[in-house]
Amino acid sequence: MPLTTALRAGALAAWCQQRLTGLDQVARDVARTAARAPQPTHSGPTPGADSQLVGGIVDARLAALVQPAPPYAALQGLLAGQLLSPDAAAGIALSFPSHRGLPDEVATMAHTLRPSPREWLQVPAPGATSTDPPWGDSVFPDLAARGHLFHREHAPCGHVATAGAERALARTYGVWALAEAAYRSGRSPRALSAVAQHAPITTDVLRAAVPDGSVHEAAALVRALATSENLPTLRAWGAERLPQGPGIGYASPALIPHFADADLLVGSTLLDVKVSARADQPRRVRAWLQQVLGYAWLDISDRWGIRHVGLVLARQGLLVRWDLKSLTAAAFGAADPLAGVEQFRRLCHTAARAERKPPFPDDDLTS
Known part of the structure; x- marks a missing residue:
């Protein structure tokens, strides 16, 4: 609670x-x-949009606008659901500008660390329960890497992109928002569970799991920041x-x-x-x-x-x-x-x- x-x-x-x-x-x-x-x-709501997912996407996108930091709650959700290994989560965290300077001795726990104005905080995360790599290890690092590249080209931190670029970002942040929903509720969203039944699982399959209506509505709300x-x-x-x-x-x-x-x-x-x-x-x-x-x-x-x-x-x-x-x-x-x-x-x-x-x-x- x-x-x-x-x-x-x-x-x-x-x-x-x-x-x-x-x-x-x-x-x-x-x-x-x-x-x-x-x-x-x-x-108001867009046809085909999930209001909770739209809220999650906007939250995640504004977080990235303020600080290029890992999607902390999303990583927690993926770890809790055993969809991602701690090593992969740490690698994802280290790929973000906020965490790239962390020393080697804490690299394996990077996903549990958060910067504050005074110090680095550690927020515990679930460990692995199996030696087999989860399916997420092959796709979520790539999702993060693509996001970094896209942000550098279209939406540096502190900036809002064009309408088309924001829709592309909304789809990526939609995936992270689904993972965060798993952390908040303790249950994997249906869209994320369905991905696991798909073969092969790719980054594009992940992004396609986010409904178009939610993507368009969230992107429009973020774009409104740039026009005000x-x-x-x-x-x-x-x-x-x-x-x-x-x-x-x-x-x-x-x-x-x-x-x-x-x-x-x-x-x-x-x-x-x-x-x-x-x-x-x-x-x-x-x-x-x-x-x-x-x-x-x-x-x-x-x-x-x-x-x-x-x-x-x-x-x-x-x-x-x-x-x-x-x-x-x-x-x-x-x-x-x-x-x-x-x-x-x-x-x-x-x-x-x-x-x-x-x-x-x-x-x-x-x-």
């Missing part, structure tokens, strides 16, 4: 509903802005505090391993990407605000240096952000925000430990 699930039901969800009453007005303001926003061409002020805004936020390595920020900042992974950190702004058509519903927006605030509050050791939080509302073409301290104070209203954040952290750590997902040592409230 990740944080996103814990925020929807159970003790943590009830606590947020009772304590974060100040988010109601903020959510209404965002919903009102979203309702008035000019709708992009693809403001949102992309320059993202770059400007990134320039407020440049990352240690390549890119304009960090992809998938880890707050609690396997329990709380945010979407993007750009400069000092933690962003959550939403691809919902209903950003005009205050109740839905409130849940998003709880989520992104929760991620920020879990950065107990200030590893990520989060000073702002925000939402990327892809279908509405909106970027919104708040000063973290100000939004935290507003969320708790007249109550003490410091005490409230401390309670939230303890509830999250209890939930994570119940799932056998302990926090990083320097974020551990019991140490």
Whole structure:
């Protein structure tokens, strides 16, 4: 049960509903802005598109736009499903610019490592249960290699490509999104399972598993960034505090391993990407605000240096952000925000430990 699930039901969800009453007005303001926003061409679902897959593709593509880093959750999903060996996963991770400088002594665990502004973090990954190489070892490294080449030619980090090139990228990121879905749900998506029945399995077979409707819709949403002020805004936020390595920020900042992974950190702004058509519903927006605030509050050791939080509302073409301290104070209203954040952290750590997902040592409230 990740944080996103814990925020929807159970003790943590009830606590947020009772304590974060100040988010109601903020959510209404965002919903009102979203309702008035000019709708992009693809403001609603495309025939033949899978809305969850579209969201996964957009998430993965924006992560690559911010930082040329491995698809961490996708690799975790492939490893858990025994579709990829740890050696192949490490090789894929090392092929990304963010990981190419890792020393030889940690090369075999590269897929478990993530850069942060302060240090490299290790997030455990499943090991192999068989000595036989999985079928994914012959295709996923090639998928990554093709992606690197295509990005260099058509969409360097921080840039959006032409419509045709973004459709090609969306198909590749669709494969990674399917693998990530396996990690999030614990079940292999039907499209990915069907690939295993195909002979021979090639990279083109993998990419063909992503439905055309999902490809076209996701590419159009990403392209909308290039035709608005949102992309320059993202770059400007990134320039407020440049990352240690390549890119304009960090992809998938880890707050609690396997329990709380945010979407993007750009400069000092933690962003959550939403691809919902209903950003005009205050109740839905409130849940998003709880989520992104929760991620920020879990950065107990200030590893990520989060000073702002925000939402990327892809279908509405909106970027919104708040000063973290100000939004935290507003969320708790007249109550003490410091005490409230401390309670939230303890509830999250209890939930994570119940799932056998302990926090990083320097974020551990019991140490």
